[in-house]
Amino acid sequence: MEFYRSHVLICTGTGCTSSNSRALIDTLKKELVENGLEKEIQVIETGCFGFCNLGPIMVVYPEGVFYCRVSEADLREVVQEHFVKGRVVQRLLYHEPNSTVKTTEFDEIEFFKHQKRVALSNCGVIDPEKIEEYIARDGYFALAKVLHEMTPAQVIEEIKKSGLRGRGGGGFPTGMKWEFAAKAPGDQKYVVCNADEGDPGAFMDRSVLEGDPHAVLEAMAIAGYAIGANQGYIYVRAEYPIAVERLTKAIEQARKLGLLGKNIFGMGFDFDIGLRLGAGAFVCGEETALLTSVEGRRGEPRPRPPFPANKGLWEKPTIINNVETFANIPRIIRYGADWFASMGTEKSKGTKVFALAGKIKNTGLIEVPMGTTLRTIVYDIGGGILNDKEFKAVQIGGPSGGCIPAALLDTPIDYDNLIAAGAMMGSGGLIVMDNDTCMVDIARFFLEFTQDESCGKCPPCRIGTKRMLEILTRITEGKGKPEDIDNLEALAKTIKSSALCALGQTSPNPILSTLKYFRDEYEAHIHDKKCPAGVCQALLSYTIIEDKCRGCGLCARNCPVNAISGKVKEPYVIDREKCIKCGACMEKCKFGAIERK
Secondary structure: OOOOOEEEEEEOOHHHHHOOHHHHHHHHHHHHHHOOOOOOEEEEEEOOOOOHHHOOOEEEEOOOEEEOOOOHHHHHHHHHHHHHOOOOOHHHEEEOOOOOOEEOEHHHOHHHHOOOOOOOOOOOOOOOOOHHHHHHOOOOHHHHHHHHHOOHHHHHHHHHHHOOEOOOOOOOEHHHHHHHHHHOOOOOOEEEEEEOOOOOOOOHHHHHHHHOHHHHHHHHHHHHHHHOOOEEEEEEEOOOHHHHHHHHHHHHHHHHOOOOEEEEOOOOEEEEEEEEEEOOOHHHHOHHHHHHHHOOOOOOOOOOOOOOOOOOHHHOOEEEEEHHHHHHHHHHHHHOHHHHHOOEOOOOEOEEEEEEEEOEOOOEEEEEEOOOEHHHHHHHHOOOEHHHOOEEEEEEOHHHOEEEEHHHOOOEOOHHHHHHOOOOOOOOEEEEEEOOOOHHHHHHHHHHHHHHHOOOOOHHHHHHHHHHHHHHHHHHOOOOOOOHHHHHHHHHHHHHHHOOOHHHHHOOHHHHHHHHHHHHHHHHHHHHOOOOOOOOHHHOOEEEOOOOOOOOOHHHHHOOOOOEEOOOOOOOEEOOOOOOOOOHHHHHOOOOOEEEO
């Protein structure tokens, strides 16, 4: 066995890989060899640390030093200063927003202080491509425990007692779903993992699969034991090549050690897992459409009932949970239902993973106890709004979620509170918006996505979302009519109550929530033909303020359509008929002489 004085953990998840972290690893290893340190310093490739906008990230243990935005050019200095001389490279350390104080240790960073990592507990800690590292963190101990010490009914009871609810969006009690499938008659049953993460800006499931794939495999085997299934499938989108590669390796490793396949742990239990790659259809995130796709047919939702627990994959009893839900299972079995239930709120137990994005200083992947307020997430973990602008709203729950305004910043995040606020938990996308965001345009953007992704099977979704999108587009183009708001509300409520699947039923949420909290913006677009946020181009006008214009001509030289004219050292004028409202003139003006209304 080799012993190292230092371990260097470098993220090789999708985010840091796109920032060239793999080249970073190769260069670091060369530097270590050149300095004779290759047997003293071990370089470990990990999954996502979570602080994505700081990548590539490098954490050095046992010190816990957190280096961020590391480049290949920095590595010689890191090796010489840190590993040879024992001095921390100060310039690569993290400092909090609005502060110049460098944070030396990983655990001192505000971004991590308010988090509780359960589903993400191994991400950024182990090499996901080495099963030995997962086992060293008590991996597969939960599977051994259920096979040796628990009956299937006891496993289900433990999951029910934990209060774990599905993290894929619906929030249905996981243990209850497993119980339905266990009691359903059938000689063949299936366990399916929904890894078809299609929400714009969401990467929670991808990061778990890239950083801790064995947790999902172990959980699926536990689920198989609980309901009497011997086969599982992971449905993962093909756009996640790193996740697919690591899942493939993990399955092979587990089979080789007898942790998947026949007679697991010598207890007569058989369970294996296969991969199915999705082609990127958003509708396949809906469980019945996903099952149809696994069967090799076009992914379209099925009417429910019957529910998959009774009649799912190939019409056999099937449980389907998403990646994050499964990632919690081994921890619940190892530490007990009471441990998990001690976190969160009365009706929403445990933690939730969110992809934090938008107009916020700290973007990335976070995991917080249920009941954490939006204010804590936005200001304590997220570091506040970019450029210290005013917070306006947060879109939570993906394109089928809703927008929560600044007035509700102190809302504790759990399933019931979000529904009461007109949003939904969804899979965990959380997009922060500032006062430069037009809420009408946001509603149009998300509806455009869901309308384009509609499978077209049912008329409410196929036709209704198209009609709503036409109305929203008309409003943002300055052609809105007084009756449009009432028509939008009526259409939204009809679609919500009549669409076949959850995609259609939840597609009106962005409209209903923005109408609830930002109706004044709709009215301004329709009645005043103004966009208060200055986003909708058709409603904008640019004017040169005569007293401020120095007559430099810079605006005219940068106008792509020659809509600005004038003489040097005299005020210039914009021809509104020619102006295409691109904003180039305002951007180039050095004197603040151009006004946008």
